[in-house]
Amino acid sequence: MNTQLAETWEKVLKILKVEIMSEVSYNTWILGLKPIGMRNGVFMISVPNELTLDIINQRYMLLFKESIKHVLNQDVDVQCVVGEPDSDDSKAEEEVQKDSIKPAPEAFGSLNSKYTFDSFVIGNSNRFAHAASVAVAESPANAYNPLFLYGGVGLGKTHLMHAIGHHIQANNPKAKVVYVSSEKFTNELINSIRYDKNLDFRNKYRNVDVLLVDDIQFIAGKESTQEEFFHTFNELYEARKQIIISSDRPPNEIPTLEDRLRTRFAWGLQADIQAPDFETRIAILKKKAEIEKYVVSSDVMVYIATKIKSNIRELEGALTRVMAYSSLTNNKNITVDLAAEALKDIISSTQTRSITIDLIQDVVANYYNLSVQELKSQRRTRNVAYPRQIAMYLSRKLTDMSLPKIGDEFGGRDHTTVIHAYEKISAALKSDDSLASAIRIITKKVNSQ
Numbered sequence: 001m002n003t004q005l006a007e008t009w010e011k012v013l014k015i016l017k018v019e020i021m022s023e024v025s026y027n028t029w030i031l032g033l034k035p036i037g038m039r040n041g042v043f044m045i046s047v048p049n050e051l052t053l054d055i056i057n058q059r060y061m062l063l064f065k066e067s068i069k070h071v072l073n074q075d076v077d078v079q080c081v082v083g084e085p086d087s088d089d090s091k092a093e094e095e096v097q098k099d100s101i102k103p104a105p106e107a108f109g110s111l112n113s114k115y116t117f118d119s120f121v122i123g124n125s126n127r128f129a130h131a132a133s134v135a136v137a138e139s140p141a142n143a144y145n146p147l148f149l150y151g152g153v154g155l156g157k158t159h160l161m162h163a164i165g166h167h168i169q170a171n172n173p174k175a176k177v178v179y180v181s182s183e184k185f186t187n188e189l190i191n192s193i194r195y196d197k198n199l200d201f202r203n204k205y206r207n208v209d210v211l212l213v214d215d216i217q218f219i220a221g222k223e224s225t226q227e228e229f230f231h232t233f234n235e236l237y238e239a240r241k242q243i244i245i246s247s248d249r250p251p252n253e254i255p256t257l258e259d260r261l262r263t264r265f266a267w268g269l270q271a272d273i274q275a276p277d278f279e280t281r282i283a284i285l286k287k288k289a290e291i292e293k294y295v296v297s298s299d300v301m302v303y304i305a306t307k308i309k310s311n312i313r314e315l316e317g318a319l320t321r322v323m324a325y326s327s328l329t330n331n332k333n334i335t336v337d338l339a340a341e342a343l344k345d346i347i348s349s350t351q352t353r354s355i356t357i358d359l360i361q362d363v364v365a366n367y368y369n370l371s372v373q374e375l376k377s378q379r380r381t382r383n384v385a386y387p388r389q390i391a392m393y394l395s396r397k398l399t400d401m402s403l404p405k406i407g408d409e410f411g412g413r414d415h416t417t418v419i420h421a422y423e424k425i426s427a428a429l430k431s432d433d434s435l436a437s438a439i440r441i442i443t444k445k446v447n448s449q
């Protein structure tokens with residue numbers, strides 16, 4: 001550790017210890033931390049394990065931010081990472097001595113070792129995206145290029161991208177795999193222009209075998225970034241290098257994305273990830289418990305999986321929180337009551353009321369001036385069949401019900417009818433703005449009942 005970093009850290013600790021924290025908390029949570037240094041204006045801290053990470057993020061982040069800001073006399077963000085600082089971090093250490101708006105240090109090889117295919121749980125919601133990722137990982141630039149993964153927040157896009165990167169690197173250790181978020185890509189581009197390092201920037205991104213770009217939606221509306229990315233894309237594509245892109249939505253729903261990029265993103269394969277169903281949520285919790293060596297009963301897992309539905313990051317966070325709570329309160333008997341107590345803040349702030357098919361049928365029928373009986377009837381005239389398909393689509397999207405169950409609830413229809421309705425409405429949504437708006441209104445009503 002360089003002296004300046006050591007001094008900064010010492011001052012920060014002094015503020016926390018003398019002015020703010022109790023001795024017990026300080027010794028439990030702070031003593032084991034190590035500063036890594038500054039990266040792109042973010043002060044990085046290494047923490048020994050996931051539990052500490054969780055506690056620091058939840059309780060002490062603001063304290064750290066304020067103390068570091070006070071010591072360095074500049075605004076900083078703080079980020080904690082699990083594990084010992086590695087040698088690459090010497091670059092980050094150096095940065096604390098310099099102005100924090102230096103060009104970003106190299107980030108090659110920044111794949112998270114936890115995000116592999118082995119640790120990825122496959123379920124209905126991600127089966128297709130997983131299969132497409134495996135195909136690309138086994139045959140880069142031959143299977144699908146580019147691979148475009150999209151889906152809501154915290155559903156495993158980054159995990160799959162890293163897993164592809166690991167797999168390719170394991171098969172071919174010489175392959176140059178680069179992962180970058182589109183925000184980082186943008187920042188590096190801006191810095192390269194500012195410091196007249198455009199050539200370095202191009203060399204960095206155009207001489208790779210696999211380029212993984214996360215959260216591409218952030219480049220929408222940023223002209224020069226789109227321009228640069230367009231050329232990067234073309235060069236890599238023509239050189240038969242694999243490109244993998246993720247986004248929170250499909251290319252045709254990203255506003256102000258240039259058409260030439262939109263078209264290119266559609267050249268390969270687009271695969272979406274949906275929110276996991278109940279069984280998958282349970283399987284993910286089991287996997288997480290196995291990896292972290294947590295001992296948790298299945299009724300506690302069922303409790304967590306019933307309460308947290310739409311974001312896997314939150315699902316995993318809830319389990320970590322329950323474990324942290326049990327250890328902090330010295331209560332080894334992890335019951336559903338204890339879990340409820342540990343999660344009460346999170347659960348009261350998230351959507352917990354469950355949405356039923358009955359409710360969806362009610363709202364849809366009401367919206368289209370029909371009766372629920374008509375929706376469930378065998379009538380096939382468009383004024384009834386179309387709302388019925390919308391209701392089936394929403395039942396699939398907003399509830400955990402299986403396809404056959406949804407079919408049953410709509411007058412005993414076959415599950416293939418539900419799939420057809422889902423696909424038809426999904427496809428229509430891409431070009432039909434009035435349908436999109438109707439679905440938004442109906443969903444809002446369903447959520448507010």
Ligand SMILES: Nc1ncnc2c1ncn2[C@@H]1O[C@H](COP(=O)(O)OP(=O)(O)OP(=O)(O)O)[C@@H](O)[C@H]1O
Nearest residue numbers: 119120121152153154155156157158159284312313
């Ligand atoms: N199918 C899965 N099996 C196991 N873990 C999963 C799965 N899907 C997601 N996760 C875990 O959930 C967390 C969030 O996933 P990830 O960061 O990949 O989401 P994301 O879709 O990239 O989110 P964002 O939109 O915020 O970038 C990670 O810890 C990841 O390992």
